[in-house]
Amino acid sequence: MEGYNFGEVHIFDQTSDTELTPVKIFNAATGFEKLVEEIIVRESIRYAHHNGRSFTLTDEEAKAFFGMNFVMGYHCLPTFRSYWSTDPDMGVPYIANVMPINRFEEIRTNLHFSDNSNEPNRTDPSYDRAFKIRPVIDHFNHAFQRAMANTKTQAIDEHMIKFKGHNIMRQYVKNKPIKWGFKMWCRACSSTGYLFQFDLYTGKKRGGSETGLGDYLLVKNMNRGDIFAASSNGISFIKWMDNKAVFLLTNFLSPIPTTIVKKRVSGSAEKVNVICPEAIIKYNKHMGGVDLMDQKKVYYEVDRKAKIKYYLRLFFDLLDIAMNNSYVIYCKLHEAKRIEGTLLTSLEFRQVVARSLIGSFSSRQRSLSSVVMTKKRISYTQKRGTPSQVMVKVSNRKRCVQWAKSRIENRTNNTCSTCNVHLCFTTDRNCFVEYH
Incomplete structure (x- = not known):
């Protein structure tokens, strides 16, 4: 195609002098701000109120929530609650200071993307099994194709999203690494794994047999290496028999x-x-575009093994793909000298985007210190334990400073008369001796 600029980035004007930061590229390549403001926030609030729950959500809090999820993708811990743990070898204050765990789980529970009141009846011809995730699918399809021109070589293949729950759209594909889950048909760039277009496979359509008797007999009578070909209006159809029949449509290659x-x-x-x-x-040379996309997606996956609504599993999978698409565009802009400095790695790019989405947002009334509480300074003689040091009971209960080192909150009304610090002093716990 003469005059067509394959793989050209469309989202930024060549004459623009705006600094192209990772978060600007992410927002432009995915339409993320529009997705949050016009779909996620609105529909999540509607969904919560429809179910009788009092729930509010702002655009900034939603962005911070997704920024936290991106951080959790590259900073992996066993469970969500681990990030809010007070154990020194587990908790992540950077996450815990954004919002409490209960608020994080509340947002995750109420995440929604469509108005349930508009869902057609199952008997309606327009009924869509993917109704709850369809607005997100449509949004990303438009954003991905708008951001970059088609590349010269692309691949169409299956992409599996792991899901073992009960859902009519769940598929079993025995030859895939992910055997149980949702199947998505994807069109991706062969060299970069950039996803241009996709759709969720919702199950076999009702109707007659997918193949007729003639097709069955043709395959049955073909031997390995046999070729059947036909052409019409510049389109060639090729059927080649290997261990199984291989079908190919081409508009620029001859079957001869x-x-x-x-x-x-x-x-x-x-x-x-x-x-x-x-x-x-x-x-075969250019068939690996979707496989490359799959490979890049699993490095820092946002989603994790947990009980989750099926449409959230699909959404978080698409969120990872959106991040990878953004990084492909970032690399192209850097290659075109439109971004100065050293090329960021995929992880570094993701980190910058995650931090930018979180920004300075915090819904906590107080922040959690990332430094373990230390005891007050005492003299050498006091530290050795002099006769003047005795335990005294007081009226107010405060945290034991010895337990505070391990980020465990034990309150006591026993204090050291000399050091003026609260310490446990019971038959089970004698922090007075350990402290001094």
Whole structure:
């Protein structure tokens, strides 16, 4: 196609002098701010109120929530609650200071993307099994194709999203690493894994057989290496028999040129020569776009093994893909010298975006200190424990400073008369001795 700029970034004007930061690229490449403001915040509040729950959510808090999820993708802990743990080897104050765990779980519980009152009846011809996630699918499809021009070589393949719950859309694909889950058809760039277009497979359509008797007999009577081809209006159809039938449609390759390839005989190490169309060879060279997308997605996945609504599993999967798409665009802009400085790695890019989304937002009334509480300074003689040091009971209860070192809150009304600090002094816990 003469005059077509394959893979050109469309979202920023060439003459723009705006500094292209990672978060600006992420927002422009994914339409994330629009998604949050016009879909997520509005529909989440509507969903909570519809279920009789008092719930509010601002745009800034929603962005901070997703920023936290991105951090959790590259800073992995066993559970969500681990990030708010007071154990020194577990908690992450950077996360805990943004919002309390109860608020985080409340937002996650009420996340929604569509108005349930508009969902058609199951008997309606317009009924969509993916109704609850459809606005997000439509949004990202538009954003991904708007952000960058089509590349010259692309691949269409299946992408599996792990899900073992009960849902009519769940599929079993035995030859995939993820065997149980949702299946998405994806069109991605062969060299970068950039996702241009996708759709969720919602199940087999009702109707007759997908193949007729003629197709069945044609496959049955074909031997390995046999080729069937037909052309019409510049489109060529190729059917090549390997161990199974391989189908190919092409608008720029002829089915006529063939070559000899080595193929292994089933059940042995022996290899034989098999005739193969050159179109199949070229397809194999560029078929890995969706696999590359899958590979990049799993490095810092936002989603984790947890009980979750099916449409949230789909959403967080798409959120990871959106981040990877943004990084592809960032790399292209850096290559075109429109971004100065050293090229960020995928992890560094994700970190900058996550921190920018969180910003200075905090819904906590007080922040959690990242420094362990230390005891007050005492003299050397006091530290050795002099006769003047005695435990005194007082009226007010405060945290034991010895337990505070381990971020465990034990309150006591026993104090050291000399050091003026609260310490446990019971038959089970003698912090007075340990402290001094």
